[in-house]
Amino acid sequence: MNLSNLQPATGATRNEKRIGRGTGSGRGGTSTRGHKGAKSRSGYSKKSGFEGGQMPLQRRVPKFGFKNINRVEYKAINLDVLAALTESGTTLLDASFFVTAGLASKNAKIKVLGRGEVTKALEVHAHAFSKSAVEAIEKAGGKAVTL
Template sequence: MYLSSLQPAEGSVKTRKRIGRGTGSGRGGTSTRGHKGAKSRSGYSQKSGFEGGQMPLQRRVPKFGFKNINRVEYKAINLDILQSLIESSEVTVLNFDFFKANGLVSKNDRVKILGRGEITKGVEVHAHAFSKTATESIEKAGGKTVAL
């Protein structure tokens, strides 16, 4: 077997349709485009969503709601999760790097500590935001909250 003798399997390659090469080819004249109308002309392109003049779906459906461009998304971490982290690693300062190392947040996340659960050990917690109940629980346990 040689490279020069290689050829595709029988029936696997089709010859392309040669359009507009005279009437004898069977595809001359209108070149399979039919007669007249926009679709027969060169340069025609249908707008996306065009439904033949019928009112298109994106205009039939009513608009509602809005996206607040000033919204700040927080990654919520509850006190019960903090408690399990404290028990497993025996740390006194819980900061962003610690949360990231434990897979709770990504590098661009903002952290908010929420009040579900209880904390028993006094620790220093660094986060972007705290709920009232979370702050009370942390301080009652002898800890401290530091806003980033």
């Protein structure tokens, strides 16, 4: 066996249907397209959402709401999560720490929220803090640094 005589296994391939090659072929005439209508014409492509002329769902349903282009999306991290992460002895929590811990992606903005308690003095660097989170961190003797 070599590259010049490789071929598919017997029965693995079939010849293509030769459509529209005269009535003797059995697939001439309408060329398997049925009779008349848009689907029988050349160049036909069904538009997405087209419902045969009926008013499509996309146009029957009213428009509502809007997307605020100035919205800032934060990745929320609570104090109880920070407490669990710092059991290993770390005290400086910055963006790179959150990325390595798998809590945020490297481009995400981080907001620390106040659920849970902090017992150690931590220095936390984040893009935003809730008031309760700042109080809890400072009460434990730590620092909340806004990036």
